[in-house]
Amino acid sequence: MEETAILEALKRRFPQGVVDASAPLGDATIVIRKDALLEIIPFLKEKPYDFAMLLDLTCVDHPERTERFEMVYHLFSLAANRRLRIKLSVPENAAVVDSLAGFWKNADWLEREVFDMFGVRFAGHPNLRRLFMNDDFEGHPLRKDYPLRKRQPMIPLRK
Amino acid sequence: MSSRIQSQARPDSLLINMGPSHPAMHGAVRIMLELDGERILNSEIEVGYLHRGFEKTCENRTYFNLLIYTDRLNYVSPLINNVGYVMTVEKLLGLDVPERAQYIRVLMSELSRISDHLTCLAAMAMECGAFTVFLYKMKAREFLWDVIEATTGARMTTSYIRIGGVRADLHADYEAAVQKGLAETRKVLKDVHGLLDKNKIFLNRTRDIGVMTPENAVNYGWTGPALRSTGIAYDVRKAHPYLTYDQLDFEIPTGERGDNFDRYMVRMREMDQSLRIVEQCLARLAKAKTGLMADGMEPAEAIRAARTQKPDRPVKLSPNLEGSEKAVTKDILAGDRRFTIPPKEETYTSIEGLISHFKYFMKGHGIRPPKGEAYLSVEGGNGELGYYIVSDGTDRPYRLHLRAPCLPLLAALDELIKGRYVADIIPTFGSMNIILGELDR
Amino acid sequence: MQGNFITTRLNAMLGWGRKYSLFHYPYVTACCGMEYMSAACAHFDIDRFGAGWTRFSPRQSDLLLVVGTISQKQAPVLRTVYDQMTEPKWVIAFGACAVSGGIYDNYAVVQGVDQVIPVDIFIPGCPPRPEMVLDGLIKLQDKIQKTKQDWRWKKQRS
Numbered sequence: 001m002e003e004t005a006i007l008e009a010l011k012r013r014f015p016q017g018v019v020d021a022s023a024p025l026g027d028a029t030i031v032i033r034k035d036a037l038l039e040i041i042p043f044l045k046e047k048p049y050d051f052a053m054l055l056d057l058t059c060v061d062h063p064e065r066t067e068r069f070e071m072v073y074h075l076f077s078l079a080a081n082r083r084l085r086i087k088l089s090v091p092e093n094a095a096v097v098d099s100l101a102g103f104w105k106n107a108d109w110l111e112r113e114v115f116d117m118f119g120v121r122f123a124g125h126p127n128l129r130r131l132f133m134n135d136d137f138e139g140h141p142l143r144k145d146y147p148l149r150k151r152q153p154m155i156p157l158r159k
Numbered sequence: 160m161s162s163r164i165q166s167q168a169r170p171d172s173l174l175i176n177m178g179p180s181h182p183a184m185h186g187a188v189r190i191m192l193e194l195d196g197e198r199i200l201n202s203e204i205e206v207g208y209l210h211r212g213f214e215k216t217c218e219n220r221t222y223f224n225l226l227i228y229t230d231r232l233n234y235v236s237p238l239i240n241n242v243g244y245v246m247t248v249e250k251l252l253g254l255d256v257p258e259r260a261q262y263i264r265v266l267m268s269e270l271s272r273i274s275d276h277l278t279c280l281a282a283m284a285m286e287c288g289a290f291t292v293f294l295y296k297m298k299a300r301e302f303l304w305d306v307i308e309a310t311t312g313a314r315m316t317t318s319y320i321r322i323g324g325v326r327a328d329l330h331a332d333y334e335a336a337v338q339k340g341l342a343e344t345r346k347v348l349k350d351v352h353g354l355l356d357k358n359k360i361f362l363n364r365t366r367d368i369g370v371m372t373p374e375n376a377v378n379y380g381w382t383g384p385a386l387r388s389t390g391i392a393y394d395v396r397k398a399h400p401y402l403t404y405d406q407l408d409f410e411i412p413t414g415e416r417g418d419n420f421d422r423y424m425v426r427m428r429e430m431d432q433s434l435r436i437v438e439q440c441l442a443r444l445a446k447a448k449t450g451l452m453a454d455g456m457e458p459a460e461a462i463r464a465a466r467t468q469k470p471d472r473p474v475k476l477s478p479n480l481e482g483s484e485k486a487v488t489k490d491i492l493a494g495d496r497r498f499t500i501p502p503k504e505e506t507y508t509s510i511e512g513l514i515s516h517f518k519y520f521m522k523g524h525g526i527r528p529p530k531g532e533a534y535l536s537v538e539g540g541n542g543e544l545g546y547y548i549v550s551d552g553t554d555r556p557y558r559l560h561l562r563a564p565c566l567p568l569l570a571a572l573d574e575l576i577k578g579r580y581v582a583d584i585i586p587t588f589g590s591m592n593i594i595l596g597e598l599d600r
Numbered sequence: 601m602q603g604n605f606i607t608t609r610l611n612a613m614l615g616w617g618r619k620y621s622l623f624h625y626p627y628v629t630a631c632c633g634m635e636y637m638s639a640a641c642a643h644f645d646i647d648r649f650g651a652g653w654t655r656f657s658p659r660q661s662d663l664l665l666v667v668g669t670i671s672q673k674q675a676p677v678l679r680t681v682y683d684q685m686t687e688p689k690w691v692i693a694f695g696a697c698a699v700s701g702g703i704y705d706n707y708a709v710v711q712g713v714d715q716v717i718p719v720d721i722f723i724p725g726c727p728p729r730p731e732m733v734l735d736g737l738i739k740l741q742d743k744i745q746k747t748k749q750d751w752r753w754k755k756q757r758s
Contacts, residue, residue, distance in 0.1 A: 025250060025533050052377045055536075056562040060549055072547065074534060074562070078377060078391065081398050085534065106380035106567040117214075127163065132207035132599055133708075134673050141707055142215055148706050155676045157715040179677050180627055182656030187629045187674060208674045209629055212706035227703060234631035278634065297641035304638075315634055315727055596630055 006049065006084065014040060029085040037088060038098050044075060044084070045103060051075040051084060054100065057110040059118045063144045068092040069120050073100075090120065099125040117142035164203045168193045172200055177584070179208045185282060185588065186595035188569070197580045202573045209595040217559040222248055222322065222526040223519075225559070230316040232561060233597040236275035236540040238267045238307070240597075241320035243537040246401060247546040248322050250535050251528035252498055259444065259490040260324035261402045266337075266440040267319065268402075268537075269433040270307060273344060274300050275540030275592070276384075276426040276433075283423065283589030284355060287364050292351050299347040302340040309336060310482070322526060323499035324492035327482030329447045337441060341434055348430060355423070365419035369575045369587035372417060380567035383542025385591060388425045389417035395538040409436050422590040447487070458507050465508035474504045498526050527554050534562075541565050541592050563597045614749040618662070618688065619741040620650035625661035627681060630668030632695035635727040644730035649737055658684040663740075664717075669697035670710045682717040690744065692736060693719045696726040 007021035010030055017036025022029055032040060044051045055074040062068055067089035075084045090097055099122035100107040111122045112131040119140040122128055130137065134154055139146050168174055177190040187208035193201040213232065217225045229244040230237040242264050249256065256264075281296035304314040309330045311319035319326050330336075355361045371381070373389040386393055394411045396404040412428035414421030455475030456464065464470040476484060483491075485502040492499050496515045505512030518524045528550040536545035545562030568591040576584050626636055640646050640654070647653075655661040658681045670678055682691070693713045696702035699722045701711035713719060720743060723736040 024531055027532075027534055053380050055380060055543065056534075056545060056547065056560070058547065058560045060558045072560075074545070074547070078393055083534075104380065105375075105378050106570050109566055109570045129163075130207075132210040132673075134207070141212065146215075146707070148212075148215055148219055150707050151672060152707070153672055153675065153710070155679055155716070157675075157710070158718075179674060180681055186633075208671060208677070209669060210671050210673065210708045211630075211669055211704045212708040216704065216706050231631050231703075234634060278637070294642050297637060298643065301638065301641075301643045314638075314729070316631060 006082070010040070013043065027083065027085055029087060031087045031089075034088050034090055034097060037086075037100075040086070041100060041103055048080075049077060049082075050079045051077045051082075053078060054104040054107055054110075055083070057100070057107060057114065059114045059120055059142075061118060061142065061144050065089070066091055069095055069118055071097055071114070071120070095120045096123050097121075098123050101125050116140070119143065164191050164193060164201060167201060169195075169200065171195075186593060188588075188593065188595065190572075190584065192581065194581065197582070199576050199579055199581065199584075202576055204569060204573055206569065206595070206599055209599040211596075211600065213600040214559055214561070217556060219555065221522075221554045222528070222556065225556070226318050226321070227316070230318055231596055232600065233275070233539055233541070233544070233594045234315065235278045235592075235594060236268075236271040237316050238264075238271040238320060239275075239537060239539050239544065241318065242268055242402075243535065243539070243544050243546050245320050245322050246537065247533055247535040247548050248526070248528065250533045251531060251548060251550055252322075252526070254323055254493050254495060254498055256324055256493055257490055258403070259328075260492065262440050262444050263325050263329060263491065264320060265402050265404065265407070266329075266437055266444070267307065267311075267325075269436045269440070270303050270337075270340070272538075272540055273430050273433045273437075274303050276430050277303075277344075277347075279540070279589070279592035280351075280423060280426055283586060284351075284361070286585045286589050287361060289355060289358075289361065292354055295347045295350055299340075299344045302343045306333065306336045306340050309333065312479070321492070321499070323495065327480070328487045328491050329444070330482065331447065333447065334441060337437065341437060344430070344434060348427065352427065362420065364582070365423060365586050365590070367416070368419050368579065368583050369422075369590065370416060370418045371571065371575065375571075375574075376417065379571045381542065381571070382567075383539065383564050384425045384429060385422055385568055386542065387411065388414035388421035390415055395536055395543050399536070401535075401537060407436050407439050409433075419586045419590040447482075458503075461504075461507050470508055474507050476503050523554055525554050527552060536562065539564055539597075541568065541594065541597070544597075561597065561600055563600065565591070565593050565598045569593050569598060611749050612745070615745040615747070618749070619744040622649075622651040622663045622690075622737075622741075623653055623655040623661040624651055624663040624665050625655055625658055625681075625685070626665045626667055627678065628665075628667045629670065629674065630695075630697065632667045632697070632727040635725075635730060635733065636665065636667045636694065639730035639733040644734060646734065646737065649734065649741070651737060658682075659686065661685065662689050664689065664691045665694050666691065666698045666713045666717075666719075667694040669695075669702065669704060670713055670716065671708050672710060673708075675710050675716050678713070679716050688749070690720045690740060691717055692721045692723060692740060694723050694733065694736075695728060696724055699724055702726060 011018050011021050017032050018030050020031040053076040055076045058072050060070045070089045073086040114120050116130040116132050173194040175192045179187040179189045189205040191203045229240045232240045277296040277300050281293040284292035308314045311317040373391050376386050376389045392411045392413050409432045412425050414425050455473045461470050461474040485504045488502040500519050501512040501515045506516045530552045532549040534547045536543045542564030547560040548556050549558040551557040693699045698713045701709050721736050721740045
């Protein structure tokens, strides 16, 4: 099948970088090491894979793991009509990932959103600021240890 | 004013804020402009004024309960968001949906898509000064919303699509109502084509303004009508067909130049295609069964009678439950009782029904997908609307992320308006159909 | 006695004039904006009640329609817009999110617009049907008619 062909090719080409490759529920997924990101992405952007579009970039917080933040990238190839999910994990004390803003222009805002919500920094990002919350907001809301109802009003409220 | 645009500004230029409270019904976006007279030298966009904490709230709600939050994401086409979410959960569960429910989902999605495009273009035209177009399109939208309301109970935020199917069957005389809605919409579209297509003022404001090349659009991650206006024919309904779209006959309209006018034309043509799809669904859907609650026992009486033996007469349900009776349930809802509720007649009169119903809604039970993750996308009004759900085996999602189609569109706005006049922001912004509910989440 | 009769008649006339010529400023943020658009357009015409003309500027309007969810980031902006309006001014909180935060009880949403500005009429609903909007508008018109008008240009509101 198409997905397994790509997964096999990637595992062969980057034996240290790609930790795991599988297709749960039909979604081709590879788990890579953090420092392999900048090698694998240009390889995937070129033909024959031609993953020309970054669909989505997000993060999942697993506080019980040592590598707390798991970044998830969804790539899409228009020519071949294929999707690929890339996952990599970073620990909390070294939560820095290489930025993809040089490869895809929407990575700029998506990485700002992840920085805002989780606190993961991106090396090489042109303008790493909060996207949704105001600049004085303390904390990162989507982390599991941020309480759901902890409000930080910007102006004094009447009641 | 953010420090970035202030520090980069030239000393003799004017810094102006197109603030979060727009003089338009477009939503709450803040565009900071650096102007030289009327020309835009630089701009910066600030979002987050409608951040409602959707993703974090969803981590604290059961899979069934958070359905209402998905309605309010892209609030002009709420049923499409419902469909996207429900299909992602069904992918996690491995659940199959009956065919009638799939056709009903397609019908409702397309009616929603038509309302989305009507609203977007109405607002865009109103901003350019064509107020009549706004009134006409709102009138057409009312007829479509009447159809949706008669079936689902609500005009807008319906929560009609459920995990395993839909909540209720179509109402008794839906065919007449849908035909009327289609006729009105066709009339309105014809009028609007006559008003705007060759209108010198509208052409001057939209032709060759906000031009995007196909390569740049793909690099930005554009999808949907905006990408199709640049010439790339990518539509999730054709590329990764879901529900019954592979059995329906429709085309993907594309533009050539990727400017505002092309985005307007692509949306108008897409509405024609959606009307075609709705007609095909009508033809394929068998008539809805009606009059099922004619004679029957009142629920209290039936529950009492069921204590000794199964009652011989059916239970008379309240009018709010019309469309979800036992005779139609097998067509509109999957039969797997772990993930769907039994029909009310069974809940009232049998112990198995009662227990299934109870366990569905009980905290800690109900829909518990196996551990894993899934990504599924549907074609929303603005493009590829994707849901990424990570499940840890409990009844609440561990992480729910929405792939918002408007985020790349808005991210590209500052490149599109650089060097243009302030007045060009309005049709460009309007043609992209930025819905803050989905962008800010 | 004479003075009181004249002032009450003047009050009533001023109230009548003010209630049937409301210029509203729709502060639209979210989904309720769609129902606002429906209420303002041909089917459920808001123009019949005199409130048809939307003034897209706080300085030119006397009714602030807060439509949709107000997030914490939006609250200072709302307060500024309200302060920019000239007296007499009224506020309608339109929709469950403006009334009480709605279904969003979390870190990002103000739990009711009355935590930021004083509100006259609350219209619940998610979103409210256009008929409810018109009912709320009629109630506001009754309120305007019955309130003592501040025709002596004395500031009476907070």
